Amino acid sequence: LSAKLAAKKMGLPLLAANWGVLLGDRHPDRALKEFIALVTSLAPCVLYWDDFDKGFAGWDSNADGGVARRLSAALLTWMQEHQEPVYTIATVNRLSMLPAELVRRFDDIFFVDLPHEGARYEVFNLHLAKYFPGFRDNNSPWSDDQWRRLLAEYRICSPAEIGNAVRRCAEEAFYQGRPGEIEFEDLLTQRQEFTPAMERESEQIQAIRNQAIYAKPVASLDVSRFAYQHRELFG
Structure with a gap:
């Protein structure tokens, strides 16, 4: 979604690539060369690699005849030397x-x-508005106390799991x-119907x-009215 939004904001074409598919090609060296040529010809563009790490398992060994090592070196060389505006x-x-x-x-x-x-509240409303008219135009028929309970129940759920729960509620209502x-x-009941990936x-x-210490947090601080209030255990 971030890659799609970046490409849309910049008005550039988006190319989605899979490193594992390139490695599994009958002629991986030629496949990578042709792919790089395609990316270069479409520049400026946004190049998106999905599950990039999965294709690098064993890259430093010769278990596959050195294919992963050879293609990794070729990709690295291209990333270091290409002059075309390709945003990866x-x-x-x-x-x-x-x-x-x-x-x-x-x-x-x-x-x-x-x-x-705060982000979980926005995710809920984004999906609820797709199926239920009462949540459109920034409206909500539920009280803040109800929302706090709902947000607590879904605390360890990913946005995708929240979206699936809302969709299932819409299907059940239909x-x-x-x-x-x-x-x-309905949403409280739906929460009991699945086990989050976090568990x-x-x-x-x-x-x-x-x-995570080696990366920047993607989310800003929660300044919503639902922000979790840290409390000292001992005064």
Whole structure:
């Protein structure tokens, strides 16, 4: 979404690439060469790599005949030497899997964590407004106390999980003959129907969060009325 927005803001074409697909090509060297030629011909553009780290597992070994090592070197050389205006954005889960010299080619590294209370409120309203007219034009039929309870219940949920929960509520309302209507309790009930990734994969996600010290936080401070108030345990 960030890559799409960046391309739209700059009025440039967006190219989505997958490093693993290039590595798995029957002729990976030729595939990378042709891809770089395509990117260069379309410049200025935004180049987006999805799950960039997955394609670099074992890049420093010869388990695949040295293909990953060779292609990594070719990509690094291009990133260092190209003069065309190509703005590169990549998403990674494990930064440590990338070659250090490749990481240095990126000007900024951002950490996308779970949304804070204010951001979670905005995510909810963004999805609710798609399905329920009562939430459009910055309107909300629920009280602040109800919102605080809802935000607390979804505290460890990602924006995608929140969006899925709202969509399921909209589907249930349609099946029950009340399309476009939602009750506060519907979302509370829906929260009990799934296990967030933060619980399912807690160790892996915590390992990623432990690396956040090396990146800039993507979110600004929460200044909303729902901001979490830190309290001293002992006065």
